[in-house]
Amino acid sequence: METLQIDDLKFTWLRGGVTHLDGGAMFGVVPKPLWSRKYPSNDNNQIQLRTDPILIQWEGQNILVESGLGNNKMDEKQKRNYGALEESKVDEDLQSLGLTPEDIDYILMTHLHFDHACGLTKQENDGFVSAFPNAKIVSSKIEWDEMRNPNIRSRNTYWKENWEAITNQVIIFEGEWSLGPIRMVHTGGHSDGHSILVIETGEQLLIHMADIMPTHAHQNVLWVLAFDDYPMDSISAKQKWMKIGLEKNAWFLFYHDAIYRAVKWEQDGKKIAATIEREK
Template sequence: METLKIGGVQLTWLSGGVTNLDGGAMFGVVPKALWSKRYPPNDKNLIELPTDPILIQMDGKNILVEAGLGKGKLSEKQLRNFGVTAESDVEGSLRKLDLVPEDIDYVLMTHLHNDHVGGLTKLENGVYRSTFPRAKIITSTIEWDEMRNPNIRSKSTYWKENWEAIESQVIPFDEKWSLGPITMYHTGGHSNGHSILLIEDEGEIALHMADLMPTHAHKNPLWVMAYDDYPMDSIAAKEKWGAYAQDKNVWFTFYHDAFYRAVKWDTDGQIQDSIKRVK
């Protein structure tokens, strides 16, 4: 498992599953001739997109960022449609770190789309139960409201199987939420309630843009997904936080990137340092 230190904060990537989605949908109006040079597709025009949560350990607390795709919950049709080549093994990853799901204190959900939230619940004897029963689950108020009352577009990804069993654990926030060196900021864009994470400790910074920047190839503010509900909000947030990160030597971390766990870009937009994903 790949790791990254931000001051006294330890980040470790867990095994949350692997999907393969249409490259055109993931890059929106960007021509394939451009995006395929940075993130190559297979012969079916699909690109590999892991769904790997990040375990944050600090001050004796165990904090998950996202929950993975889940395991044993999707039908054969759903597995095929989402191009799933591996389901979650978050519990197996935790065991390697001498942890169990009950050790998780917080789960920070940037948004509640199925590929991020599926691992929050598990199916046991026909009943959905919380995977992390002791955890406080943090997400934006807007996201939590839409999760339970989706619209005609979002109902395809906000499912009751992913929220009913954990309803009592959810703590929603409005504009921002903080815990020590971690702050979540509501941005909108990919979904109306989408949020990002900023970690600052001992002069070091990590920025988790979640699905505003699902891979390193989405650095350009204009390269947004067709899946984004509010693409102009995505662009505005990427411009804002890109300007914030300029000249700060920031690590950008990823949930979906098949090649990198984290990268640093220089002022010319070239990768100057990286942590590669080990397959």
């Protein structure tokens, strides 16, 4: 497991599973000869996308960012369509750190699409129960509302088995929510309720832009996903937070990137200055 220690914050990437999605959909209108220079694809034009939660440990609290794919949520057709070749090993990784799912205090959900939210619940008998029964689960109000009442476009990604068992654990916010040095900021874009994480400690800044910048190859503010419901909002948010991050020499953290866990760019944004690589 890869880690990053910044002051009194420790970040550890857990193994939440993997998907393989169409590269064209993940890079929108960007031609393949351009994006394929930055991110590899397989023979089916799919790119590997991890679904790896970030464990933040701060002042004795265990905070999970996203929840992974979980286990036994997909049938064989879904596994094939989403290229889900590996399911979650979050419980095993927590155990290796001397923790259990009951030790998680907060789960910060940037949004609630299935590849981020399947790990929130688990099968028990004939139904689903909370996978992290003691955690407060934080989401923007807009996202939580759409999760429970999806529209014709979003209903394929907001699954009732991911929310029905956790309703009494959810904390919703409008605009911003904070816990110590960690802020969740609503941006919209990828989904109407999408949020990012902004973490400031001392002189250090870390930004997790979730699915408005799912991999390091999406650094260009115009490279947005065909999956985005509001692409111009994604572009606007990326413009704002990339500018701030580059000026402050920020670490950019990733949930989906199969190559890097975190990246720093040089101030002009053209070259990578530092990385934490994912162990293969």
